[in-house]
Amino acid sequence: MLAALWPVVLCAQTTIYVAPNGSDNGRGTQAKPFASIDRAMLEARKASGHVEISLMGGTFYLDHPIVFTSEDSRKETETLTIRNHKNQKVTLSGSTVLKLKWVPYRNGIWQAKVNQDLVWDELIVNGHLQRMARYPNYDSTARFLGGTATDALSKERVSQWKSPEGGYVHALHQNEWGDFHYIITGKNNNGELVLQGGWQNNRRMGMHERHRFVENIFEELDVANEWFYDKHAKILYYLPPTGLDIKTAKFETPQIAHLLEFRGGETKAVRNITIEGLTLTHTLRTFMDNREPLLRSDWTIYRGGAVLLDGAENCSLKNCALLNLGGNAVFFNNYNRNCEVSGCVFSEVGASAICFVGDPNAVRSPSFEYNQFVPLAQIDHTPGPKTNNYPAECIVYNNLMFNLGRVEKQSAGIELSMCQSITVSHNTVYDVPRAGINIGEGTWGGHLIEYNDVFNTVKESGDHGSFNSWGRDRYWHPDKKVLDTIVENNFELTTLDVVKPITIRNNRMRCDHGWDIDLDDGSSNYFIYNNLCLNGGIKLREGVNRIVENNILINNTFHPHVWFKNSNDVFRHNIVSAGYLPIHIEVWGKETDYNMFPDSASLKAAWSRGTDQHSVCGELDFVNPQTGDFRLKDGSVAFSVGFKNFAMDSFGVISPELKALAKKTPLPSVITLDQTTDSEAIDFIGAKVKNLTTLGERSATGMDTTRGVLVVDVPAGTAASFFLQANDVILMFNKRPVNKLRDLLEARMSVIGTNTEVVIFRNQKEVKKWIALDGKK
Template identity: 25%
Template sequence: MTNPIKYIFLSTVVSYSDFASGLDLFVSQTGSDQANGLSANLEQAGGNGPFQTIERAQQAIRTLKTDRKFTEPVTIHIQSGTYTLSNTLYFDERDSGTPSKKIHWLGENGPVLISGGITLQNCKHEISTIWSCKTENTGLDNIKYNAATRKHGNIPGFDLFVGQQRLTLARWPNTDWAHIKTPHDKQTTFSSFEKLPEINKNDLNNAQAHIFSGNDWFDEYIGISSIEQGQITLATKVKYPLASGRRYYLQNIQSELDSPGEWFYDQPNNTIKFIPPNNSTQNLITAAKLKNLAIIKNVNNIDFSNLTFSHSTDIAITINDSNHITIDHFEFSHTGAKAIEAKNSNNLVFSNSHVYDTGEGGIYISGGNRNTLESGNNIVHNNHIHDFGNILMTYTPAIEIAGVGARITHNLVEQSPGGGILINGNDHLIEKNEIHNVCEQASDCGAIYSGRDWTYRGNVIKNNSIHDLSGYGLKNVDIANNIINYVRPSNVKGVYLDDGASGFTVIGNILNYAGYAAIFLGGGRDNYIENNVILTESFGLWIDNRWPDYKWSENKKSLTTMPYRNRTWSNKYPKLSEPMHNETWPEGNNLQRNIIVSTNAKNSAFRYILPKNSNYFNQNLVWGDLGQINVDYIILDENTRHNSATWQGWVEKGLENNSVFADPCLKITGNQVSFCPQSPVSNINFKPLPTDIGIIK
C-alpha cells in the first residue's frame, strides 16, 4: 500500500499480536484452488500450498465450521499482488468468528490490491490525440448507471482510469463552469449565459447536466431533454428553483471529446474513446466494473488489514447488522461512491487507512440505539481522507456518523469540494482531527456540520484543528450588464451548528482562518463553547435566531420522534425536557474562556442575535490585531440593535462578564498553539491545548 500511516497500538484497535497463534491459511496469485491452503508456497507434488482466490479461502473456513473443526483463531495471509474480482465478495454469518476465535484477513509481503475493475487491452491510437479501446466481451455494456435522488440521466455506469487518474466524461466547458442566464420556468428550462456549442441531437440522448440550480450548497445530475436556440431543457425537475448566475456544465457528449483527461463510451460500437492525461498512455487503462467489492452482513468478530480496495462503480464496502469488525491499514481509491458504508452495526473500527478519489464521501457509519441511548461504540481513527466527492460534491463528507456514541479521532481530512465531518445522533466524540481546505466548491458549508434537530445532544467537538477554509460562491449577478461574479472566500464555517443544533460541547479547538464564521450557532440551545482559540479575518463567533420564515415545525417534528421525557433521556439531557421560554430564540448557550483574535479592523468579529437573558458570556479574551474590534448585535427581548458596535459598547450591554480586551500574544504553528510568557491567558483560566492534534504517523 502507499499509505504512509504507521500502525498505532490502542486497546480499541486490533493488534497483530492477537493473531500470533491459531490456524494459518494462505492465498497467492501463484497458488491453486485445488491446494490445501496451508503454506505460502506451492509444492510441485501433493496438495500443500496456497489457494489462488479469496473466495476459496472463504469456503475453506466455512467448511471448517460445517465439519466442526473451527476450534482456534484463523488468519488468512493474502500474498502481494492484484486480485481482480469477477463477483462481489459476500460475507455473512458463516464467515463470523467468535470473541476468542477471531478470523483475520491479512495482506502481507507487499501491496495487496483487490480490484473491481478490468484492464482494457485492445487499445490503439485512433486520430489526432484520441485513443480507442474495443469493449466486446468485457461486460461493460451490462453495467447500468447508479441512478439516485441526485443522479439522473443515461451516462455510462462505470468510470475510466488511466493509471491513478480518474478521467472526466467529455464535457462542455472543458474546465470550470457555465452559468444560467435566465430561467424560463422554475425547474427545467433556462438559457445559457455562455454561448452553447453546436451539439448533434443524437448526442443529447445521453447528455447530462451537473448543476447547482439555485444555491451553492446542493448539486445534482440531470439528463438533457433538448438544447435549442441557446436554451436547455432538463429531462427531470431540479430540487431547488433555477436562478440566474447559478453553475452547471454538460457532460457525456461525444462531440466535446477534445481535451486531455476526457473520455466517451460509444456503446453501439463497443468502443471507449479517450484522450490520455498529458497525452500519455504508459499507464494501465482500467474500467471500474463491480458495483461493490465486498458486502458484509450479519457478521461478527472478523478483521481485515493491509488491503487495498479499488475500482468500484458504487460503494466499495457495505456493512450491515454486524458487530466487532476491524478494517485497519487499508487503502480505498477510485470508487463511484463512498469507500465504506456501515449501517446498524456496532463495535466497528476503521483505522490507520488512506481514502482518496471517491465519487462521493469517505466513511459512513451508524450504530447504537437512539431510543435507549445505547452506544454503538464505533471508532474512526487515524485515517487520511482527501480528494473525495469527485462526483457528488456536496453532502458527501469525509466522515458521516449517525446513531449513538461514535468516536472520530486523529483523522486528517483535506482537499474536497464539500464538507468534512457530518454529525447525526447523540453522544459522539469528534476529537483531535485536522480539517483544512474543504468546501472548496461550496458555500453555506461546514468543516464540521450538524443541525436541524433539537434532540442531537451530548455531542462533543474537542481539540480539533480547523484551518484554511475559503469556500466558493456567487457574490452578485447582473444579467443586463453581463456580470456573474463568483468569489472565494465565501460563506463557509469551521464548526457549523445549523438550524437549531443544541446540546453540543465545542471545547479546546484551534480555528485558524476557518472561514466566514469560525463557530456558528444557528438558533441552537444549550451549547457550550469553551476554551477555543480563534484567529479570523471575518466572524469568530456567530449566534442567530434563524430567519423569520424558518420552519421550526421540522425541529418540533423530530422532537416528537424521540422519547425525550423518559427517565434515560431526561437524566442525560435534563434541559431538553424543560419548557422553552421562546422556541425560536437561541437560549441557554454558554461561551466562556475563548480566545478570539481578529485581523480585520474594518469588519465586525462577532454577530449575536439573541435574548439578553439565559445566554452566558464569561472570561473571553478578545483582541484586534489592527485596532478596535467590533460587534454586530440584536438583543431580542429588548428589541435593540447595533451594527459595528465597539467592543466596549457591547460589554456595556451587560451580557459579557469578566472578559478581557488584550493581546493574547499567541502563535499557531501547525496544529499547536503557544503563548509568550507575558500573555494574559491566565486571567481567563484558559486551559492548555494538547500537542498531539492530527494524524499520528
C-alpha cells in the same frame, strides 16, 4: 510434510493463502494457494480458533463483492483476519482490464472495438482516471466542478450534439448547498435536453444558473485524456496525452460499486472480522443512485460504498488504502456496533470517506424535508430511538482523508446521521467540497469529535463549515416564529433526540470558505472546548444547551445567530480576534462572559449589549504562531478570566507513515486590529493597503474626504489582483462601511465564503464589484 499439504496451524491459528495466480483447486497453502477470497472463506468456516486469510502480492480483480455473513462470524475469543502477506502490496479492484486494438480515428483521436459486455462509467489508463468528453473542458484552476459554463445547456450548444442521450448534466445547487446530477434521455421538439434526475439534494430548489457542465458527449471529445464510448457501435474513442504509447498502455474500467460487504443484522450479526493492509480501488460512481432523503438535512444518500457494513459487530478496517473510488468509501448502514476504521488512507473518493447512517424507522416523529414538520400535538414525547437499528459505539481513528467528493459535492470526510456514540479521533481531513466532519441531525448524540485536523474545506459549496451540523430534530419547525413558541413552551422536546451530549474538543480546524465550526438550524446539546480555529470562527445558530469554552479563534470571532430566548447557551473563557458578529440576538443565553478580546473597542461593544461584564482585553501574544503554537505566553491577561492553554501538537493522524503523507495545515498570519499606524501598510489578501490620511492621497485618488483604505500596491497573481488596482480606495466591504483599516479587517472577518461585494473608488467614481476572495473562477 503435513504442513506443506494443508493450511498452517500454529498456536491455534489457521492460515489460508490466496494468490492472484493461484487455483481454487489448490489446498490453500503457501505453496499451493487458492485463487479467490471466496474459496478461502469457505475453508475458513471449517476451522476453529483464529483464522488468517493471507493474500499474496498482486491485484485481485473482482466481478462481484466479497460478502461476509453470519456464517463467517467468529466466536468472541476468535478472529478472522484478511490481510496482505508479509506487507506485500495487495489490491482489490472492481475494474476489468480491457483487451483493445487501437487504430487512429481523426484529430488525434484513437478508436477501438470493444468485444466485452461492460458497464461504461469510468476509464482508467495506467492507473490514472481519465475524463468523459465534457463541456467545458476540465480546468484544475476552477473552483467549482472542474470548470463550469452558463451556456452548457444552451440550445446553441445542444444543437451541436447529434445523440446526447446517455450524457450527464452536473450542477451545483442554486444556493451552492451541494449538487444535482441528471442523465440526458434525449432532445425535445424545441431542441432542448430532456433530463432525468435531480434527486441528489434534499432541498430541491433547482440547479445553479452558472455552475454546471455536461459530460459523455461525443462532440465534446477535443482535449487529451478525454474519452467516449459509443454503446451502439461498441467503439471506445480516446484522445491520448502526448507521450502515451496507446498500444502498450493498460486500460481498465470499473464494473462494480462494492468490493466488500458485511451482510448481517442485529440478530445475525457478522462478528470479529478484520480487513488489514489492503488497497481497495476502482468502483463505479453512484451519483444517480443517491436519492434517499436524510432527516430534514440537505443530504440525500446512497446506502453503499466500496466497503459496506450492514449488521456488523467488532469488525475492523485497518491500515488500508481506499483510492480512486466512484462513490462512498466506507458505509456503516443501520445496525453496527463496536466497529473500527483506523490507520487508513482515503483519496480520490467520489463521495464521502466514511458514513454512519441508521434506519429512519428507528426515529420517533421523523420528518424528511426541510419544510416538513410533525404537528406539536402529534409529537412522540418518548426520548431516544425506537429500535436498535443504527450504528453505535464505533471508532474512526488515525485516518488520512483528502481529495474527497470528486463526483458528489454533498459529501464529507465523515458523515454521522441517525447514529449514536461514534468516536472520531486523530484524523486529518482536507481538500473536500463541503464539511470535513458533518453531523446530519441530533439523533441520537453521544459523539466524541477530538484531536482532528480539518482544513481546506467547503471548497465547492457555500454556507458551511469544516465541522458542520444540523439539529432539525422532531421539535424543529421551519417557521422561526412557530419554532420560538415551541421551544419557549415545550423546552423538554428539544433534547428528546439528542439524548446524549456531543463533544467537540482539542481539534484544529480551518475553513477559508465558511466557519471553522458551524452549528446550524437547531443543533443542540454540544460541549465545545479546547479547539483551535484558524480562520472562520465559531457559529451557533438556534439550538439549546451548548457550552462553548476555552477555544482560540484566530482572525475571526463568535457568530451567534437567531438564538432562542431560553437557549441555555454558554460562551466563556474563549479567545476571540474581533468583536462578536451577532444576528438577531435578544437574549445572550445563560452566560456570555469571562472571554478575552483583542482590544478595548471590541470589549466595549460587548458591554453595550449587556454581555462580558467580567471579560478582558489585551494583546494576543502567542508563543510561536509561525509554527502553529498558539498558546498564550505567560502573563497573558486571558489567564485572569479562566482561560487555560491546551496542547498544540496533538492534532490529526499519529502514525509516522500517515504524518509523512499528510499535507501541512496552512497557518495564518495573525491579524491584529489596532497594530498599525496611519502611515503603515499591511497585507490584505495579497495587496498592500493603508489608511487614506493625507491631502496628497485625497488629491491623487480624487476622494471627497479623508476616509477609506488606500490600495498602495497589488502584485500580479494575488487574489487581490482580480479586483483591486493601485490607487483604488476601498469604501465598503461585505456591505460594511470602511473608513479605516480596522473597519476593513473586521469586514473581512464577517465574510462567510469567498464571494462578497466590495465598493471601491476608482477614476473619480464609485465602482461596485462582486468578487471571489480566493481568485478562483
